[in-house]
Amino acid sequence: MAASFHAFVLAGTGSGCGKTTVTLGLLSLMKKRGLRVQPCKVGPDYLDTGWHTAVCGTASRNLDSFMLPTSTLNALFCEQMRHADIAVIEGVMGLYDGYGTDPDYCSTAAMAKQLGCPVILLVDGKAVSTSIAATVMGFQHFDPSLNIAGVIVNRVNSETHYQLLKVAIERYCSVPVLGYVPRMEGVALPERHLGLVTARESVINQQPWQDFAAMLEQTLDIDALLALSASDNLPVGEWPALPAADAGAGLTLAIADDEAFNFYYPDNITLLARTGLNIVRFSPLHDTCLPDCQMIWLGGGYPELHAAALARNVTMLEQLRAAHQRGVAIYAECGGLMYLGSSLEDSNGDRWQMVDIIPGHSKMGKRLTRFGYCEAQATQQTLLATAGEVLRGHEFHYSDFTPETPAVMSCRKVRDGKTLQAWSGGWQVGNTFASYLHVHFAQRPEMLNHWLAAARNAL
Template identity: 70%
Template sequence: MASTQKHAFVLAGTSSGCGKTTLTLGLLCALAARGLRVQPGKVGPDYLDTGWHQAISGVPSCNLDSFMLPESTLNALFRRRLMQADIAVIEGVMGLYDGYGSDPNYCSSAALAKQLGCPVVLVVDGKAVSTSIAATVLGFQQFDPALTIAGVIVNRVNSDTHYQLLKHAIEHYCRVPVLGRVPVQSGVALPSRHLGLVGAGERAVDLAPWRAFGQQLEHTLDIDRLLAMSALDTLPAGQMPPLPAPGLADGLTLGLAQDAAFSFYYPDSLALLADAGISLVSFSPLHDRQIPDCDMLWFGGGYPELHADTLSANQPMRQAVQDAHRRGIPIYGECGGLMYLGQGLTDADGDYFAMVGVLDGESHMGDRLTRFGYCEATARQDTLLAAAGESLRGHEFHYSDFTTPLPPQFDCLKTRDGSIQRRWQGGWQVGNTLGSYLHLHFAQRPAMLNGWLRAARSHR
C-alpha cells in the first residue's frame, strides 16, 4: 500500500541489551502486515543487526554511519531508500546518547535522529521497577532539549497492572506518551556468540514466530499513534558523491565471496558497485570448487574461524584463488577475507588450518577484541583502495590478529574526544592482492575504488 506520506523513527534505548533489535524485528513484521513498505536501518557500522533486519523483512537494511559517511552522503542514502518505502524503522546503537567518545552529538542515535529530522521512540526496561522509571525517562528528555523523544515503549512487562503503573508514572512526570509494552518473549530469542549475534544468513530463519510476535505487538502497542508521530514533513537534503568513471567500471565482473564464512557487506556498497556498472556474481569459498569468471574478487568479513576446517579442506577453491592472484586478478580481503588469504589460521582451540597462502602471514584467534572501534587509515604507498597519502575511514572488530613479515600499507589512528588513543600499522598488499582488518563503506568516497578498477581493467 504505497503512500506519498513518508514515515521514519529511530528506535533508541537506554543502553545496549534493552531489547532494541528484537523489538525492531517485531515492528518490521507488524508494519509489513499492515501492507506498509518497510525500510530497516541501523545507526552505526553493525553487520549483524542489519542481517537480521533483512532476513525478517526481506529488505536490505541501511547502515547510517556518521563516522564513515559524510553528512550529505548519509542523507542521500536515507532519502533514496525511503523513496522506495512508506516507513523507515531505524534501530539505534547502544544507548540513545552513546556515540564515539563522550560527545552525544557525534555518531550517536540522538545525533542521527536530529540530522535526519526523525522522532525518537525510547525503549526502557520495565522489569523490577515502578515510579523510578519516570526518572530514567526524564533524564533522557532533559539531557538534550533539542531532541524530540516522541514516545516511550516499555519492554519486559507481562502484567497489565504493572504496565499501567509504569505508564502513569512516565506520562505524569515526563509528559511524553507511552505507546505500549512488550511482554517477555521466548520464541524469538536471538542467538549470540563472541562477536555478537549469530548472523541471520548462517541458518534458516523461521519467520513464523516473528510474524506472530508482530501480531502480538498489534495488541500491546499503539501502532496507529506510532505512525502518526513518525510522519515526516520533509526529508533531509543530501547528495551522493560521484561514482567511479564509467570507463573504469562498465562491463567488469566482481566475484563476491558470500556464504556462512563471508557475509559482512554493506548493501549500499554493493549497490554502489552495481550502479557504477559492475556485475556482481556470488560464490562460496566453503562449497564451490572454482571462482566465477570475473575481473576482480572480494572476500568480505565474517566467521572464517568457525569454518576453518571446511575452508582448508576445499583445496580446489584455495588453488583457484592462488591462480587468480598469480594471473593478476585484483583481490580485496576485508577482515575475515584477510584471514582467508593468509597462509593459515589458528583457532581458539589452538588447531591450525591451512588457508589460501596468497599473503605471507597467519591469523591467530584470541579471547578478546583486538583494536576494536572506529579508526582512520592513511596509505603509506599506493594500494588497491587508496593512493599514497590518502585516508580511509572504517572500523575494526575482530578477535584474531595477523602476524606477517610483509610491510604494512597503512598508518592507522584511533582518536577519541580529540585525543589520540592508539596508533598502529596494518593492511598488506602483494601484487594485486590487498588484505586488511579495516571494514569500509565505499560510499564515503567512491573514488577509492578507482585503483581496484584500474587493476581489473588492466588485467582484463
C-alpha cells in the same frame, strides 16, 4: 516518492535493552500491515542488519556518521525512502552513546536530529515502578532539543504493572507511552563471540516473529506510532562524485557469499553495480570453481568457525592463488584477510592452511584484539587508496594477524581529540589488498575507481 512517509528511531537506554528484538517485531508488524518497510541501523553493525533483512525481506541499511559525511549519508537515506512507506531505524547502544563523550558525534541522538526523525525510547520495565519516570526524564532533559516523541516499555509482567509505569511516565514526563512488550518465548536471538549469530547461518523461522508481531499489535498503539512518525520532509543530501556509469563495463566481480563470508554493506554493492560491473557470487566453502572474473571481494564473517572446511576445499585455494598470480584485483576485509593469509589457528588451537596470498598467520584470541572506529592512511599505492589518502572505517575482531611483509597503512584511533592507539595494518601483495578495516565506499568513491583501474590494468 509520495509527499508523506513515516520514519522513526527506536532508541534504548543502553546496550542489551531489547532494541534489536523489538525492532524485528516492529518490522514484521509493519510488513504485515502492507507497508513498504525500509529497515536501518545506526552505526557499522553487520549482524543486526542481517536479521532486519531476514525478517522483513528488504536489505537493511547502515547509517554511519563516522564513515560517511552528513550530505552523503542523507543522500543515501533519501534514495532508499524513494521506495519505502516507513523507515524503522534501530539505534546503537544507549541514546546518547557515540564516539567519545560528545553526545552529538556518532550517536543515535545525533542521527535522529540529522535525519529529522522522532525518537521512540525503549525503557526496561523490569523490577521498577515510578522510578521509571526519572529515567525517561533524564533522557529528556539531557538534550531538550531532541524530539523524544514516545516511549515503549520492555519486559513488563502484567497489564497492571504496565498501567502503573504508563501513568508515572505520562504524569511526570508529558510524553505518550505507546505500549509495552511482554516477555515471549521463541524470539531470543542467538549470540557468540562477535555478538549475534548471523541470520545467514540460521534457518529463519518466520512464525515466531509473526506471532511476536501479532502480540505487539495488541500491546502497542501502532496507529499512534504511525501518527507520531509521519513526515513530508526528507533531510537535504547530495551524492559525492561517483565513478562513471560505464566504469566497470566488461568487468566481472566475484563476491564471496556463504556462511563464512557475508559481511557486506548493501550500499557498497549498489555503488559497484552502478559502474556497470557484472556481479556474481561464489562460495569459498562449497564451490570448487572460481567464477571467470577480473575482481574478487572477500568480505568479513566467521572463517575461524569454518577453517577446516575452507582448508579442505583445496581446489578453491588453488584457484584463488592462480587468480592472484594472473593479476585479478582482489580485495579482502577482516575475515577475508584471515582467509588470504598463510594459515589460521582456531580457538581450539588447531592450525589450518589457508590461501597463502598474504604471507602471515592468523590466531584467534579470547578477547577483542581491536574494536571500534579508526582512520587508515595509505603509505603507498594500494588497491583502494593512493599514498596519503585516508580511509575511515572500523575494526572488530578477536583474531590477530602476524604478517611476514610490511604493512601499507598507518592506522590510528582518535577519540575526543586524543590519539588512543596507533598501529600499522593492511597488506598489498601484487594486485591483492587485505586488511582488518571495514569501509563504506560512499565516503570516498574514488576507492572504486582505483579498484576498477587495477582490474583493467591487469587485463
